Amino acid sequence: MFYHLLYPLSQDVGLLNIFRYITFRSFVAFLAATLISIWWGKHFINFMKRKQFGQVVRDDGPESHLKKAGTPTMGGVFILGSIFAAILISGNFFSIPLLVTIGVTLSYFILGFLDDYLKVLKKNTDGISAKGKLLWQFVTAFAASFVLVHFNVIDTALYVPFVKGPLLDLGIFFHFFAALVIVGSSNAVNLTDGLDGLAIGPIITSAASLGLMTYVAGHREISGYLFVPYVESVGELTIFAAAIIGAGVGFLWYNSYPAQIFMGDVGSLSLGGTLGTIAVLTKNEVLFVIIGGVFVTEAISVILQVASYKTRKKRIFKMAPIHHHFELMGWPEPKVIVRFWIISIFLAIFAVATLKMR
Numbered sequence: 001m002f003y004h005l006l007y008p009l010s011q012d013v014g015l016l017n018i019f020r021y022i023t024f025r026s027f028v029a030f031l032a033a034t035l036i037s038i039w040w041g042k043h044f045i046n047f048m049k050r051k052q053f054g055q056v057v058r059d060d061g062p063e064s065h066l067k068k069a070g071t072p073t074m075g076g077v078f079i080l081g082s083i084f085a086a087i088l089i090s091g092n093f094f095s096i097p098l099l100v101t102i103g104v105t106l107s108y109f110i111l112g113f114l115d116d117y118l119k120v121l122k123k124n125t126d127g128i129s130a131k132g133k134l135l136w137q138f139v140t141a142f143a144a145s146f147v148l149v150h151f152n153v154i155d156t157a158l159y160v161p162f163v164k165g166p167l168l169d170l171g172i173f174f175h176f177f178a179a180l181v182i183v184g185s186s187n188a189v190n191l192t193d194g195l196d197g198l199a200i201g202p203i204i205t206s207a208a209s210l211g212l213m214t215y216v217a218g219h220r221e222i223s224g225y226l227f228v229p230y231v232e233s234v235g236e237l238t239i240f241a242a243a244i245i246g247a248g249v250g251f252l253w254y255n256s257y258p259a260q261i262f263m264g265d266v267g268s269l270s271l272g273g274t275l276g277t278i279a280v281l282t283k284n285e286v287l288f289v290i291i292g293g294v295f296v297t298e299a300i301s302v303i304l305q306v307a308s309y310k311t312r313k314k315r316i317f318k319m320a321p322i323h324h325h326f327e328l329m330g331w332p333e334p335k336v337i338v339r340f341w342i343i344s345i346f347l348a349i350f351a352v353a354t355l356k357m358r
């Protein structure tokens with residue numbers, strides 16, 4: 001809004017020229033998202049408590065989780081609400097990358113909201129069927145990929161870390177690849193969201209790392225200097241990433257152990273989809289496996305556990321996803337959480353460092 005309303009006035013009021021800069025608008029988005037989410041979070045938690053809309057906890061999980069029953073959930077409502085408010089304040093809505101990323105985020109937000117609504121408010125613990133969720137996610141991801149390629153925002157080439165230029169052109173298969181990244185990221189974040197603050201920590205580090213990638217990819221000179229593919233107006237996603245960090249910090253204010261609220265599928269599915277979409281838009285799908293390494297490890301632990309149990313009737317981990325395995329090994333919940341945060345910080349820093357290793 002400020003960009004569209006105030007920047008044009010910069011002819012007369014020179015100071016308003018500052019709204020031209022992505023760095024300034026990203027700082028405004030970060031600050032706005034942080035303040036809005038801290039303020040909104042307090043009221044949302046009280047509302048969910050008054051309505052007694054609390055988490056239903058399955059009894060087949062770790063013993064320590066049973067006391068979490070009734071904790072308010074669906075915190076993703078105010079996380080994404082704060083993000084969208086911050087983007088409304090700072091974003092340039094003439095950017096196709098921004099509009100497409102908002103579209104994917106909104107679609108997954110609605111999916112997660114409906115799933116949580118059925119589980120938490122309607123006490124129908126199953127929510128939307130797994131097949132129904134996957135169909136919704138893939139249709140959204142395919143649509144986003146086709147729009148981006150159709151409008152020549154991105155090409156269908158595959159880029160990998162440490163290699164200058166495209167590795168190969170995926171052609172029509174790029175849409176399946178891009179959809180797999182977006183849907184996989186959404187579900188991996190969803191699986192990770194099983195301990196207080198465990199998902200939002202790596203979401204913040206991933207948004208910081210990807211946010212830097214969007215700034216570089218959207219800048220003609222810097223992208224050329226670093227041999228990074230230039231993507232027109234993808235720099236507007238730096239504002240989106242800054243808003244995610246701000247709203248994430250605001251959410252963590254309440255979700256830190258012992259959590260006063262969980263983000264719900266409305267938060268994990270949408271934020272995971274957003275990160276995957278940003279990775280596709282900056283041609284960093286493979287690097288995102290490193291950036292989101294905690295999410296990838298959690299998802300792989302489930303795949304391995306289910307495959308092992310189905311083929312050998314034996315478990316590899318005490319319980320999957322892997323955060324439960326460490327809990328059952330006797331690690332206190334806060335220790336599992338902070339150690340996963342430390343790993344995600346290192347992965348994000350390493351991913352940024354690869355920009356110079358091409």
Ligand code: 57M
Binds near residue numbers: 055061074197315324
């Ligand atoms: C998403 N949801 C948490 C909360 C959060 C195939 C199988 C691996 C699926 C998986 C599953 O059900 N995943 C669903 C994880 C749940 O959190 C809610 O869900 C939202 C995220 N989608 O926002 O609303 C529980 O997680 C805990 N929690 C916190 N703090 C937080 O900040 O403590 C969440 C956020 C909450 C709360 O207890 O109730 C979840 O764990 O369900 N299934 C599992 O993850 C189960 N694993 C399992 O069955 N493993 C099997 C096989 C299938 C691999 C095995 O190892 O043999 C575990 N989860 C549960 N019970 N609930 C263990 C059993």
